[in-house]
Amino acid sequence: MTTRAKKTAVLAAVMTVGFGGAAMAEPDLDAKLVINDELEMTTIVEPAPYLDGALDQVISGWHFRDAATRAMEMDDFENPAMNFVEDGLAAWDAVDGTEGKSCASCHGAIEEGMRGVRAVMPKYNEEAGDLWSLEEYINDCRVNRMGAEAWNWDKTPMKVMTAAIGVQSRGMPVNVAIDGPARPYWEQGKEMFYARTGLLQMSCASCHEENYGNYIRADHLSQGHLNGFPTLRLKKGSLVSTHNRLFGCVRDTRAESYPKGSAELKALELYVASRGNGLSVETPAVRP
Amino acid sequence: MRTLFALCAAAVTAFPSILSAETMPRDVMFSDHGEVAESLTGVPGNPEEGFKTATTKSLGNCVACHVANGWKDLPFPGNIGPDLTGVAHRYDEAHLRGILVNSKKTFHETVMPAFYNVDDIIRPGDRYTGKPAKSLDVTILTAQQIEDILALLMTFNEDH
Numbered sequence: 001m002t003t004r005a006k007k008t009a010v011l012a013a014v015m016t017v018g019f020g021g022a023a024m025a026e027p028d029l030d031a032k033l034v035i036n037d038e039l040e041m042t043t044i045v046e047p048a049p050y051l052d053g054a055l056d057q058v059i060s061g062w063h064f065r066d067a068a069t070r071a072m073e074m075d076d077f078e079n080p081a082m083n084f085v086e087d088g089l090a091a092w093d094a095v096d097g098t099e100g101k102s103c104a105s106c107h108g109a110i111e112e113g114m115r116g117v118r119a120v121m122p123k124y125n126e127e128a129g130d131l132w133s134l135e136e137y138i139n140d141c142r143v144n145r146m147g148a149e150a151w152n153w154d155k156t157p158m159k160v161m162t163a164a165i166g167v168q169s170r171g172m173p174v175n176v177a178i179d180g181p182a183r184p185y186w187e188q189g190k191e192m193f194y195a196r197t198g199l200l201q202m203s204c205a206s207c208h209e210e211n212y213g214n215y216i217r218a219d220h221l222s223q224g225h226l227n228g229f230p231t232l233r234l235k236k237g238s239l240v241s242t243h244n245r246l247f248g249c250v251r252d253t254r255a256e257s258y259p260k261g262s263a264e265l266k267a268l269e270l271y272v273a274s275r276g277n278g279l280s281v282e283t284p285a286v287r288p
Numbered sequence: 289m290r291t292l293f294a295l296c297a298a299a300v301t302a303f304p305s306i307l308s309a310e311t312m313p314r315d316v317m318f319s320d321h322g323e324v325a326e327s328l329t330g331v332p333g334n335p336e337e338g339f340k341t342a343t344t345k346s347l348g349n350c351v352a353c354h355v356a357n358g359w360k361d362l363p364f365p366g367n368i369g370p371d372l373t374g375v376a377h378r379y380d381e382a383h384l385r386g387i388l389v390n391s392k393k394t395f396h397e398t399v400m401p402a403f404y405n406v407d408d409i410i411r412p413g414d415r416y417t418g419k420p421a422k423s424l425d426v427t428i429l430t431a432q433q434i435e436d437i438l439a440l441l442m443t444f445n446e447d448h
Contacts, residue, residue, distance in 0.1 A: 197410045199401070199421075199428055201392075206399040211368050217352045218364035251418035254428075255411040
């Protein structure tokens with residue numbers, strides 16, 4: 001079937017469902033994500049019980065992209081984000097700050113020290129008594145151990161570092177904790193997910209729960225999972241951080257958004273990440 | 289008389305809320321089914337202006353979510369909402385106006401924005417900047433833009 005014919009078929013189906021109808025299964029769910037011909041990724045899982053049936057299946061955003069974009073993520077030589085990962089790996093070993101240390105000084109080889117870290121972020125930090133994103137752990141090390149300046153969450157040094165750390169968990173299941181001390185943050189994030197903000201009165205769920213598989217103009221709506229972040233956006237040619245994307249989605253409802261790195265966006269990050277628990281970490285994913 | 293008022297409003301843009309015959313967002317009268325019988329401006333809508341508003345991203349951006357034969361030459365219309373082809377046969381003018389003004393009065397849970405509404409806005413923002421709104425009286429479209437799109441939709445007959 002041609003793309004156009006497919007789309008027409010989908011439209012016909014949508015018309016029979018009408019306003020507010022169930023999302024259509026247009027993504028290619030038969031495609032298999034295997035990275036470098038060896039790392040088999042889990043891109044579809046059963047929803048966790050705490051989603052209360054909000055999703056029939058948990059589907060990686062990879063399935064919602066066209067074949068060419070999907071292929072780029074399958075081969076590290078084709079994945080433009082791997083250049084940024086290289087920069088992050090170099091930064092891992094680079095001494096910075098007044099203490100004469102690099103990340104490797106304390107953590108050793110990134111392949112060992114950071115394996116599995118990305119999969120459980122954001123995470124409640126007992127010592128700090130707060131929910132921390134990966135960026136906070138990085139900045140805590142930089143400021144308090146290295147004597148270096150904190151990085152802006154949305155600038156290149158931070159994004160290449162989160163990409164380099166994230167790729168060490170590639171293929172591992174996302175597994176953020178939502179119970180115990182994380183619970184209130186998760187509850188806050190859930191409330192935010194369903195809050196219809198801004199002049200457009202749209203929530204995260206308006207697009208990513210009620211309408212995944214449908215199109216806003218040429219944009220194919222996914223379920224909005226975070227397992228690929230930081231993600232390479234082809235239209236920008238750069239990495240996009242988790243909080244940049246969350247900020248942008250709220251902004252695009254014509255709302256006053258939440259600052260990147262804010263308590264609110266961290267709570268939302270936790271909740272959205274938990275919806276994708278079980279999906280493989282795809283960092284760094286490739287998106288249009 | 290209404291026309292005279294409207295002309296005055298067009299001439300005196302500094303105090304539109306005081307001098308215009310436009311119905312302000314909070315004064316729009318809905319029927320129980322979500323219809324709005326009265327024109328918001330008293331000035332007949334212009335379907336050509338309506339087309340521009342409906343298909344411009346920063347304005348109505350109807351094409352982001354709706355297919356319609358009326359804009360079949362535009363690339364990649366979205367499919368969140370229903371196909372608008374022939375919509376004038378399915379709804380009368382009052383109901384289409386009501387849906388444009390605030391579709392939630394007709395379809396309670398719809399994701400369609402209310403295009404002429406200032407109530408129940410959580411975290412109102414300043415356009416697409418992510419910053420706080422400078423004014424809480426802003427609507428997505430003006431009253432006349434609603435009437436213009438309505439005039440366009442009324443031309444969407446059986447095969448249009």
